[in-house]
Amino acid sequence: MTPSSETREAVLERFRVESITEGALRAIARKGAAVTMQDIADESGISKGTLYLYFKDRDELLHRVSEGGLAQLLAKIEDVFAKGLPFDETIRELVLTKLRFFDERRALYRVHFELRFPHGRDPMCDSKKHNPPPEKQLYVDRLTRYFEEQLESKEDAPRLAQFISETVAGLLFRRIPETNGSKLEDDAQFLSDLLLNGLSGRRKKS
Amino acid sequence: MTPSSETREAVLERFRVESITEGALRAIARKGAAVTMQDIADESGISKGTLYLYFKDRDELLHRVSEGGLAQLLAKIEDVFAKGLPFDETIRELVLTKLRFFDERRALYRVHFELRFPHGRDPMCDSKKHNPPPEKQLYVDRLTRYFEEQLESKEDAPRLAQFISETVAGLLFRRIPETNGSKLEDDAQFLSDLLLNGLSGRRKKS
Amino acid sequence: MTPSSETREAVLERFRVESITEGALRAIARKGAAVTMQDIADESGISKGTLYLYFKDRDELLHRVSEGGLAQLLAKIEDVFAKGLPFDETIRELVLTKLRFFDERRALYRVHFELRFPHGRDPMCDSKKHNPPPEKQLYVDRLTRYFEEQLESKEDAPRLAQFISETVAGLLFRRIPETNGSKLEDDAQFLSDLLLNGLSGRRKKS
Amino acid sequence: MTPSSETREAVLERFRVESITEGALRAIARKGAAVTMQDIADESGISKGTLYLYFKDRDELLHRVSEGGLAQLLAKIEDVFAKGLPFDETIRELVLTKLRFFDERRALYRVHFELRFPHGRDPMCDSKKHNPPPEKQLYVDRLTRYFEEQLESKEDAPRLAQFISETVAGLLFRRIPETNGSKLEDDAQFLSDLLLNGLSGRRKKS
DNA sequence: TATGAATGAGCTTTCATTCAT
DNA sequence: TATGAATGAAAGCTCATTCAT
Numbered sequence: 001m002t003p004s005s006e007t008r009e010a011v012l013e014r015f016r017v018e019s020i021t022e023g024a025l026r027a028i029a030r031k032g033a034a035v036t037m038q039d040i041a042d043e044s045g046i047s048k049g050t051l052y053l054y055f056k057d058r059d060e061l062l063h064r065v066s067e068g069g070l071a072q073l074l075a076k077i078e079d080v081f082a083k084g085l086p087f088d089e090t091i092r093e094l095v096l097t098k099l100r101f102f103d104e105r106r107a108l109y110r111v112h113f114e115l116r117f118p119h120g121r122d123p124m125c126d127s128k129k130h131n132p133p134p135e136k137q138l139y140v141d142r143l144t145r146y147f148e149e150q151l152e153s154k155e156d157a158p159r160l161a162q163f164i165s166e167t168v169a170g171l172l173f174r175r176i177p178e179t180n181g182s183k184l185e186d187d188a189q190f191l192s193d194l195l196l197n198g199l200s201g202r203r204k205k206s
Numbered sequence: 207m208t209p210s211s212e213t214r215e216a217v218l219e220r221f222r223v224e225s226i227t228e229g230a231l232r233a234i235a236r237k238g239a240a241v242t243m244q245d246i247a248d249e250s251g252i253s254k255g256t257l258y259l260y261f262k263d264r265d266e267l268l269h270r271v272s273e274g275g276l277a278q279l280l281a282k283i284e285d286v287f288a289k290g291l292p293f294d295e296t297i298r299e300l301v302l303t304k305l306r307f308f309d310e311r312r313a314l315y316r317v318h319f320e321l322r323f324p325h326g327r328d329p330m331c332d333s334k335k336h337n338p339p340p341e342k343q344l345y346v347d348r349l350t351r352y353f354e355e356q357l358e359s360k361e362d363a364p365r366l367a368q369f370i371s372e373t374v375a376g377l378l379f380r381r382i383p384e385t386n387g388s389k390l391e392d393d394a395q396f397l398s399d400l401l402l403n404g405l406s407g408r409r410k411k412s
Numbered sequence: 413m414t415p416s417s418e419t420r421e422a423v424l425e426r427f428r429v430e431s432i433t434e435g436a437l438r439a440i441a442r443k444g445a446a447v448t449m450q451d452i453a454d455e456s457g458i459s460k461g462t463l464y465l466y467f468k469d470r471d472e473l474l475h476r477v478s479e480g481g482l483a484q485l486l487a488k489i490e491d492v493f494a495k496g497l498p499f500d501e502t503i504r505e506l507v508l509t510k511l512r513f514f515d516e517r518r519a520l521y522r523v524h525f526e527l528r529f530p531h532g533r534d535p536m537c538d539s540k541k542h543n544p545p546p547e548k549q550l551y552v553d554r555l556t557r558y559f560e561e562q563l564e565s566k567e568d569a570p571r572l573a574q575f576i577s578e579t580v581a582g583l584l585f586r587r588i589p590e591t592n593g594s595k596l597e598d599d600a601q602f603l604s605d606l607l608l609n610g611l612s613g614r615r616k617k618s
Numbered sequence: 619m620t621p622s623s624e625t626r627e628a629v630l631e632r633f634r635v636e637s638i639t640e641g642a643l644r645a646i647a648r649k650g651a652a653v654t655m656q657d658i659a660d661e662s663g664i665s666k667g668t669l670y671l672y673f674k675d676r677d678e679l680l681h682r683v684s685e686g687g688l689a690q691l692l693a694k695i696e697d698v699f700a701k702g703l704p705f706d707e708t709i710r711e712l713v714l715t716k717l718r719f720f721d722e723r724r725a726l727y728r729v730h731f732e733l734r735f736p737h738g739r740d741p742m743c744d745s746k747k748h749n750p751p752p753e754k755q756l757y758v759d760r761l762t763r764y765f766e767e768q769l770e771s772k773e774d775a776p777r778l779a780q781f782i783s784e785t786v787a788g789l790l791f792r793r794i795p796e797t798n799g800s801k802l803e804d805d806a807q808f809l810s811d812l813l814l815n816g817l818s819g820r821r822k823k824s
Numbered sequence: 825t826a827t828g829a830a831t832g833a834g835c836t837t838t839c840a841t842t843c844a845t
Numbered sequence: 846t847a848t849g850a851a852t853g854a855a856a857g858c859t860c861a862t863t864c865a866t
Contacts, residue, residue: 048853050851163397170371187365253828256826256827256828460848464840579788581788582781582788606778610811671828
């Protein structure tokens with residue numbers, strides 16, 4: 001009734017959802033994309049049934065985990081843009097940021113992949129599935145806008161944005177499974193250089 | 207008993223394995239990464255039990271499917287190198303080849319991903335897991351050798367090879383789930399250009 | 413403390429129980445015999461926990477709903493007897509009354525059935541089960557008394573009473589599930605005629 | 619391949635289905651309409667998973683149990699008609715037959731009831747449900763035909779058939795739950811008399 | 825060697841019941 | 846007294862794997 005009580009419940013709810021979300025991430029980190037609800041419950045320190053108080057079903061839970069992660073990434077990206085660095089520096093920072101983000105949250109990355117391949121191609125079952133606005137797209141959209149401002153030909157912007165997004169994804173793709181020895185900063189540096197300069201000048205003079 | 211009969215059995219074995227592998231690919235294409243052994247058996251025209259005569263378990267079967275796919279890709283890559291084209295052309299052909307290969311075998315790509323995250327990180331269960339020589343690495347190794355020949359600084363070669371490998375993977379990552387409208391050849395062109403020239407010269411003069 | 417306050421609490425208690433009972437009936441009407449406690453709580457406008465303040469468990473709640481319904485029916489039956497109609501008329505009215513009663517409360521009828529088959533015959537679990545005086549019997553008893561007054565042979569009375577009770581039940585049995593087209597009054601008429609006159613005179617003269 | 623092998627498999631299948639069906643009846647007798655698949659599996663001496671080799675789901679299994687029972691009843695009814703007894707005798711035999719049939723298979727009767735009330739009234743979920751031709755109707759239809767031959771007014775035949783069917787059901791309704799003391803043959807006699815003669819002549823002369 | 829019926833562990837999900845507030 | 850979040854014991858169902866034929 002009172003505003004404070006409303007806030008209180010809402011806060012509690014958010015807290016629960018967050019703690020489950022984090023537990024889910026830990027669980028996914030341990031068990032892979034095949035996490036069970038029991039795994040998530042255990043890792044969250046609550047009981048299986050409680051999960052269903054906050055999420056309709058497994059699908060919704062995983063989607064929310066995914067969305068939550070993306071939102072954090074978007075915030076970090078925005079911080080980079082806010083610095084107002086020159087183009088090259090911005091690109092380097094963007095690459096490094098995304099790389100670091102997922103490197104610290106390898107589990108999250110798995111979830112993204114699993115959600116993109118919803119277990120079959122039967123067109124009928126898509127209707128009842130969770131189909132939120134393409135939150136991943138938000139990230140690419142933001143990049144697109146930046147490129148439209150910075151590049152000469154606007155038309156390349158969307159593809160370039162997507163390309164960078166996926167290129168970094170590619171790097172992560174390698175880094176995630178094996179505990180790779182190469183330093184993350186070096187990878188980021190290398191990738192940024194390649195993006196900015198391509199292979200030009202690296203070829204043998206021959 | 208006789209050498210010929212031995213050979214015969216070996217041939218039969220290979221034939222079986224191949225036919226199962228192909229059936230598995232078709233099954234995966236239909237059902238996604240969640241294929242069941244029954245799906246694979248049906249699509250291969252044999253019975254479920256027979257699968258276990260040729261493969262230890264589901265995990266090994268999928269790994270072999272994955273390996274088999276890679277072997278085909280390697281063969282195609284070798285064809286590209288055999289043409290003896292100039293560097294730029296070779297890069298473009300390589301990109302296009304890999305892109306086409308997986309675009310025609312989207313299902314296979316899923317399997318690769320699923321296999322990279324073998325369902326758990328508990329160190330205890332690794333013992334019983336399939337741990338084949340890094341067959342994927344073969345592809346990167348081949349590229350590395352090429353770059354070592356072609357580039358000035360040998361030390362960059364491995365990273366560059368891996369990078370290209372993953373970059374293309376990134377592109378596929380986008381193409382697989384949604385029946386994306388953009389033409390594959392355009393994507394390949396764009397990616398090759400970026401690899402070869404980077405963003406140099408695209409920035410606004412400002 | 414004071415007598416008035418005691419009464420007050422008692423009244424409140426009765427009021428609560430009744431309102432829950434009615435809510436339960438509505439809930440059963442909507443969800444069938446598989447009502448959940450939550451359904452009942454919602455329909456009663458109270459919370460799930462509160463149900464357990466007034467009823468030991470689901471079983472007791474449903475039994476009380478059932479009993480409550482029967483009490484109403486008994487009252488209506490009494491009204492029929494109070495009219496002092498001749499025998500034939502009384503029978504007809506009784507049949508019609510019961511038929512109408514359950515026809516308007518189809519849901520209630522389901523509960524009766526479910527409660528008669530309390531989910532198991534293991535003699536051990538009977539102890540914790542609700543075992544109220546056979547309330548249904550009250551209805552049959554009342555009929556028995558009437559027949560004892562009206563019929564020549566007193567000994568047939570109990571069986572006849574039970575028989576009529578079940579015959580009407582049989583009719584309802586058909587009417588409940590399918591939204592049957594036949595008019596309730598016609599069914600009642602037919603049944604009464606049969607009870608009163610049997611098949612005598614309907615046979616072909618042949 | 620050979621006819622004998624075909625027969626063999628078919629026989630085995632029928633044997634399994636029958637043994638499960640019987641196990642289900644026993645399980646229902648013990649646990650009521652709320653039998654679980656595990657109960658049925660235990661009682662059938664097989665494992666839970668095996669049930670799903672022979673029945674799509676719980677619903678289909680229960681329906682088949684129900685149908686199987688009805689088929690047996692129909693056969694017995696047919697035997698009665700085949701005797702070519704006079705009308706009164708036929709009615710008496712029919713009543714006794716059905717009464718005995720269900721008295722020996724009380725569990726089966728529960729299943730019939732549960733299947734008539736498929737757990738809710740949401741009209742949407744009916745589509746995917748098992749909806750076989752109304753096998754119960756077959757029994758009533760058979761009776762109807764008999765009455766059409768035997769009674770003067772054909773139009774009463776369907777209602778009379780249904781009525782008798784449900785009247786007997788009503789009797790069973792009483793006999794099932796409590797291990798009732800009254801002799802089945804007496805109940806049958808009484809019911810037949812009432813059907814044939816009604817209450818005529820029983821009233822006090824007064 | 826090939827089969828596929830049988831198994832049972834394990835999954836998602838529901839819901840009666842409890843208890844701290 | 847009233848609440849409803851939390852629980853956890855089942856339930857229905859799937860599927861990798863085994864083994865008698």
